[in-house]
Amino acid sequence: MKQRTVKERIDFEGVGIHTGERSRIVLHPEPENTGVRFYRNGVYIPALPEFVVNTFHSTDLGSEGVVVKTVEHLMATLHLLGVSNLTVEVLEGSEIPILDGSGYLYYRELKDKVVKQTEDAQILKIEEPVVVERGDTYIKVLPCSCFEITYEGEFETYLGKQRYTFRGNVRDIILARTFCFEHEIEFIRKNGLGKGGSLENTLVIGKEGVYNEGGLRYQDEPVRHKVLDLIGDLYLLGMSVRGKFISYKGGHTLNFELVKALYKNLASVRV
Numbered sequence: 001m002k003q004r005t006v007k008e009r010i011d012f013e014g015v016g017i018h019t020g021e022r023s024r025i026v027l028h029p030e031p032e033n034t035g036v037r038f039y040r041n042g043v044y045i046p047a048l049p050e051f052v053v054n055t056f057h058s059t060d061l062g063s064e065g066v067v068v069k070t071v072e073h074l075m076a077t078l079h080l081l082g083v084s085n086l087t088v089e090v091l092e093g094s095e096i097p098i099l100d101g102s103g104y105l106y107y108r109e110l111k112d113k114v115v116k117q118t119e120d121a122q123i124l125k126i127e128e129p130v131v132v133e134r135g136d137t138y139i140k141v142l143p144c145s146c147f148e149i150t151y152e153g154e155f156e157t158y159l160g161k162q163r164y165t166f167r168g169n170v171r172d173i174i175l176a177r178t179f180c181f182e183h184e185i186e187f188i189r190k191n192g193l194g195k196g197g198s199l200e201n202t203l204v205i206g207k208e209g210v211y212n213e214g215g216l217r218y219q220d221e222p223v224r225h226k227v228l229d230l231i232g233d234l235y236l237l238g239m240s241v242r243g244k245f246i247s248y249k250g251g252h253t254l255n256f257e258l259v260k261a262l263y264k265n266l267a268s269v270r271v
């Protein structure tokens with residue numbers, strides 16, 4: 001697989017789901033071996049584990065006191081498209097626009113603008129099983145030349161147990177929106193988060209159903225979104241991965257634990 005970038009600058013604007021700030025970003029093409037990085041207030045922030053500054057309800061990167069919040073859905077889209085070299089310039093706000101809460105609008109704008117470069121891409125091939133755990137939650141990864149992700153969630157309310165396996169078809173996950181439970185909103189807002197959250201960008205789940213007009217985009221949309229989040233967080237390895245992932249109730253904090261564990265013994269090979 002060759003490295004990839006985009007053929008021209010691509011602009012996005014919207015609201016930050018946590019800050020509630022208006023946000024404007026520009027994706028810039030970059031030469032081979034640049035990697036994916038963010039640029040804000042004169043500071044470059046590589047999309048790598050050492051720059052992760054928060055994993056509570058979003059994955060945020062920072063360097064020299066400059067933070068870029070909620071990178072995961074854009075990162076998932078870049079991972080799915082194999083975009084290896086790119087600068088995401090943040091022109092306004094401190095968060096990546098949430099858009100419709102999924103990766104879909106990023107994917108739609110990017111997919112025909114991705115171009116192959118000449119050098120081979122780095123791909124992390126999982127060589128041995130790795131497990132990370134936290135309370136009753138865990139993520140395990142097994143060697144496989146595939147890229148497969150299973151997510152199992154056990155939700156309060158009528159959603160109950162849901163399990164979904166992603167086997168590579170982008171359409172099966174790219175439309176899945178971020179979500180929250182009605183009863184969590186107050187707590188999240190008290191923590192100063194979710195200020196930009198609304199029915200325009202979040203699946204809001206109540207006791208008996210969802211509040212969004214039009215309902216669910218997939219019958220198991222929440223677990224599909226969790227897969228998207230994991231794909232985004234895994235791209236913090238700085239390269240695509242191959243392996244079979246199984247997440248039981250994982251979130252950004254556990255995803256990041258896995259990323260650190262994999263990053264530590266990076267036995268990367270070119271395939």
Ligand code: P76
Pocket residue numbers: 017057058059072073177178179180185188193194195196197198199202204225226229251
């Ligand atoms: N999201 C995570 C995620 O997707 N990470 O990538 C998450 O934890 N969120 C995002 C959404 C936030 C809560 C935290 C949110 C969204 C909407 C509202 C509040 C908080 C709202 C509202 C509202 C209020 C009144 C009327 C209508 C709507 C998870 C999913 O992994």
Ligand code: ZN
Pocket residue numbers: 072073178225229
């Ligand atoms: Zn998400």
